[in-house]
Amino acid sequence: MTVCGLVTNSQEPVPLKSISVDVVVRGFVADVVSELRYHNEEKTPVEVVFVFPLDDEAAVYAFEGLIGGTRIEAQIREKKQAEQEYEDALTEGRQAFLLEREANTSDIFTCSLGNLPPDGEATLKLSYVQALAPEPDGAIRFVLPAVLNPRYAPQGSEGENVTKSIPRVPKGKLPYTLGLSATLESPYGINRVESKCTLEPLRYRAEDRTIAQVSLAEGHQFDRDVELLIYYEDIHKPSALLEAGKPGAAPGSLMGDPALLLTLYPSVPAPKPGQKVTEEFLFLMDRSGSMRSCTDPNPDSPRRIQSAKETLIFLLKSLPLGCYFNIYGFGSTHDSFYPQSVEYTQETMSKSLQRVKELEADLGGTEILQPLKAIYSQPCREGYPRQLFVFTDGEVCNTDEVIAEVRRHSSSHRCFSFGIGEGASTALIKGIARAAGGSAEFITGKERMQAKALQSLKKALQPAVTRISLSWDLPPGLKAELVGSGPQVIFQGQRCLIYAQIRGQDQSSSSTEAAAVLQYQFQDQTFKERLTFSLSSQETDRLPVHRLAAQTLLKELEGAGEKEKEKQRLALETSLSSGVVCSQTAYVGVNKELGTALQGPLARRNIPLAYQANVLKAKLCNRAARKKKMCYFLRQSSPPPPIQNSLSAKSSEPTPKEKESPLLSLVSLQNANGSWPLDSGLAEILGLSEAEISSKSPAQVTPDAWATVLALLWLHSRATGQRDEWELLETKALSWLLVTAGPQLAECVKAGNEMLGSSVSPEAFGI
Numbered sequence: 119m120t121v122c123g124l125v126t127n128s129q130e131p132v133p134l135k136s137i138s139v140d141v142v143v144r145g146f147v148a149d150v151v152s153e154l155r156y157h158n159e160e161k162t163p164v165e166v167v168f169v170f171p172l173d174d175e176a177a178v179y180a181f182e183g184l185i186g187g188t189r190i191e192a193q194i195r196e197k198k199q200a201e202q203e204y205e206d207a208l209t210e211g212r213q214a215f216l217l218e219r220e221a222n223t224s225d226i227f228t229c230s231l232g233n234l235p236p237d238g239e240a241t242l243k244l245s246y247v248q249a250l251a252p253e254p255d256g257a258i259r260f261v262l263p264a265v266l267n268p269r270y271a272p273q274g275s276e277g278e279n280v281t282k283s284i285p286r287v288p289k290g291k292l293p294y295t296l297g298l299s300a301t302l303e304s305p306y307g308i309n310r311v312e313s314k315c316t317l318e319p320l321r322y323r324a325e326d327r328t329i330a331q332v333s334l335a336e337g338h339q340f341d342r343d344v345e346l347l348i349y350y351e352d353i354h355k356p357s358a359l360l361e362a363g364k365p366g367a368a369p370g371s372l373m374g375d376p377a378l379l380l381t382l383y384p385s386v387p388a389p390k391p392g393q394k395v396t397e398e399f400l401f402l403m404d405r406s407g408s409m410r411s412c413t414d415p416n417p418d419s420p421r422r423i424q425s426a427k428e429t430l431i432f433l434l435k436s437l438p439l440g441c442y443f444n445i446y447g448f449g450s451t452h453d454s455f456y457p458q459s460v461e462y463t464q465e466t467m468s469k470s471l472q473r474v475k476e477l478e479a480d481l482g483g484t485e486i487l488q489p490l491k492a493i494y495s496q497p498c499r500e501g502y503p504r505q506l507f508v509f510t511d512g513e514v515c516n517t518d519e520v521i522a523e524v525r526r527h528s529s530s531h532r533c534f535s536f537g538i539g540e541g542a543s544t545a546l547i548k549g550i551a552r553a554a555g556g557s558a559e560f561i562t563g564k565e566r567m568q569a570k571a572l573q574s575l576k577k578a579l580q581p582a583v584t585r586i587s588l589s590w591d592l593p594p595g596l597k598a599e600l601v602g603s604g605p606q607v608i609f610q611g612q613r614c615l616i617y618a619q620i621r622g623q624d625q626s627s628s629s630t631e632a633a634a635v636l637q638y639q640f641q642d643q644t645f646k647e648r649l650t651f652s653l654s655s656q657e658t659d660r661l662p663v664h665r666l667a668a669q670t671l672l673k674e675l676e677g678a679g680e681k682e683k684e685k686q687r688l689a690l691e692t693s694l695s696s697g698v699v700c701s702q703t704a705y706v707g708v709n710k711e712l713g714t715a716l717q718g719p720l721a722r723r724n725i726p727l728a729y730q731a732n733v734l735k736a737k738l739c740n741r742a743a744r745k746k747k748m749c750y751f752l753r754q755s756s757p758p759p760p761i762q763n764s765l766s767a768k769s770s771e772p773t774p775k776e777k778e779s780p781l782l783s784l785v786s787l788q789n790a791n792g793s794w795p796l797d798s799g800l801a802e803i804l805g806l807s808e809a810e811i812s813s814k815s816p817a818q819v820t821p822d823a824w825a826t827v828l829a830l831l832w833l834h835s836r837a838t839g840q841r842d843e844w845e846l847l848e849t850k851a852l853s854w855l856l857v858t859a860g861p862q863l864a865e866c867v868k869a870g871n872e873m874l875g876s877s878v879s880p881e882a883f884g885i
Contacts, residue, residue: 132294143300145381150262159237163233164720164723166231169229174548181244191707214233214708216230251613264342264344267408303329306352308327314564318334358651361664362655382649403426429567430477441502447477511538522677525553531554535558537558581640583639585638596632631650669698690703788851789822792826792849824870827870
């Protein structure tokens with residue numbers, strides 16, 4: 119294994135001077151135009167190469183350049199043809215630019231600008247559209263990614279790792295600037311915008327607050343992701359947008375016909391009470407070296423491995439009795455707590471809890487494919503649907519191979535994935551979740567991993583909405599066809615985007631509206647939801663709905679694999695006709711003005727990215743380190759010496775112990791059946807003695823029931839802001855309490871409030 123993307127203090131001139139980004143967010147769709155301004159300050163022509171990340175679901179659909187006052191619109195071509203045109207142009211001394219997606223992943227792009235003359239200037243304009251997803255708190259999240267972590271290359275893999283050649287500069291030392299302006303539109307009103315970056319004040323451009331504008335404050339260094347959290351007044355209302363087809367495109371084609379985007383929030387009812395959950399839960403946790411990094415640039419923030427351990431504790435405590443589970447760790451090697459899944463009991467939970475507390479980020483690199491294969495080699499337990507939770511920094515170069523492996527087993531499980539920290543591969547995290555009908559989450563900044571993991575566990579515990587179908591109420595002469603296969607599963611609170619192509623001619627001049635009817639099954643019941651939309655299609659040059667529909671179709675076609683040649687051919691045709699880049703295509707632009715043939719190779723200038731100290735710096739634990747001869751490597755550094763028992767062995771340089779929060783201490787005490795024991799541990803958290811607690815217990819109430827009531831009162835009064843993390847624990851506890859202390863429960867709540875000085879309503883206990 120090699121070290122790649124080394125930090126550099128090179129004094130080579132950097133031709134990229136500034137990046138200017140204009141974003142228009144309409145509902146759940148972001149339309150982005152990014153301008154990159156270059157200036158060659160050297161005395162010879164140069165070739166500039168900029169490798170950058172984009173979201174996995176971003177559909178790049180246009181690329182153009184302004185070179186020496188001449189506007190050049192790039193053309194989408196088959197990838198090899200585009201690369202050849204670019205190379206031929208450079209050989210002839212012409213100026214040219216090339217945009218292509220990297221092989222084996224859909225979230226890394228390379229922009230090349232060739233033959234930029236001395237003192238020459240050029241501006242390249244990149245356009246893409248992206249569907250946005252809501253956060254658990256309802257915010258719509260737009261991210262302009264800056265962080266591109268090195269992609270780990272598994273042992274024996276072939277091909278060049280594109281991130282290997284990227285120079286890195288220390289934080290705050292980037293030689294180019296970033297400006298971003300965003301226009302926000304929602305028919306229901308815009309409440310506010312939040313960001314971890316400094317923003318100018320939000321400006322409303324309409325009295326009803328349906329249009330607003332926000333921008334980055336001046337001086338922003340593009341050394342971390344730019345994230346906008348947009349809060350609408352009501353995001354749960356379903357909506358529909360009909361977009362007119364592209365002028366001149368053939369009727370009947372995807373681009374020529376109107377395209378419809380349906381945004382749906384089905385009213386999924388709560389699961390039937392008392393229903394026993396019989397499932398298998400598998401937790402696959404990244405324990406590579408970079409998991410020692412902090413979750414936030416603030417050095418006082420918790421380390422990723424610590425957050426991961428706390429998350430596993432919450433997940434373990436929240437599992438229902440009678441299910442099966444196992445915990446896997448992976449890095450350069452992998453291992454599991456048990457040879458195969460075990461039943462969730464008090465004994466297995468306690469044993470696993472102790473082992474979780476001993477875990478370290480001590481397994482070297484990041485090889486996720488082999489542990490996945492090990493998991494899938496275990497036969498599924500009949501009657502226990504498999505739910506897989508994957509936690510990782512998400513930095514591998516064989517992303518497509520990993521997604522394909524998950525897809526091969528999609529009929530036997532659902533996959534819930536979590537990208538930890540900035541720079542996690544959106545292609546990997548979203549790809550494996552999409553391949554196995556689960557959901558993807560990203561944990562950045564000060565966000566708590568526990569909250570998002572528990573939200574996903576709630577989804578896994580509830581029966582999925584199935585047998586989803588759409589019917590249409592359209593005027594005579596019109597027909598709707600889904601683009602792609604449509605949704606296969608919908609979870610409570612999940613945003614669902616559906617694309618359709620409207621074919622034919624409306625034969626009824628009086629029709630102004632149409633409707634789509636969503637039908638689905640949930641717990642043996644059938645539900646319907648009707649959504650009306652206007653037939654007056656919106657005309658736009660950018661065609662964001664069409665581009666997103668094409669991207670959806672491309673992901674399905676390309677996911678079929680190289681063996682299905684017909685689908686690969688359809689993917690190529692779809693990409694060329696829609697302008698959306700895929701693995702088989704690229705954009706190329708050539709200045710047709712005569713140039714002077716090159717006499718030698720162009721000087722290549724790679725645009726640097728910011729050095730992420732949290733992510734890239736890791737201490738190599740070897741003899742040199744023990745001699746205080748500290749060497750810093752990136753994530754791809756050689757793994758530690760072989761470990762005999764990877765899940766129980768101690769790292770030669772363990773993660774520093776971090777003080778356990780009172781919430782985690784309380785959760786750690788809970789039994790598998792949901793109850794709490796009345797012991798010294800609980801007494802310490804409550805700030806009382808065991809004797810004092812016992813003396814205040816109502817008559818004929820068991821010590822465990824009394825302790826459980828007090829624990830729940832503490833959660834409601836002291837940890838209200840983290841309710842998402844303990845809500846499932848409370849559900850288990852209340853189920854146990856209703857059986858154990860049902861008649862005395864109201865009396866226990868009253869006595870507990872008096873003793874703890876709290877004022878929790880009995881309604882919180884369902885009484």
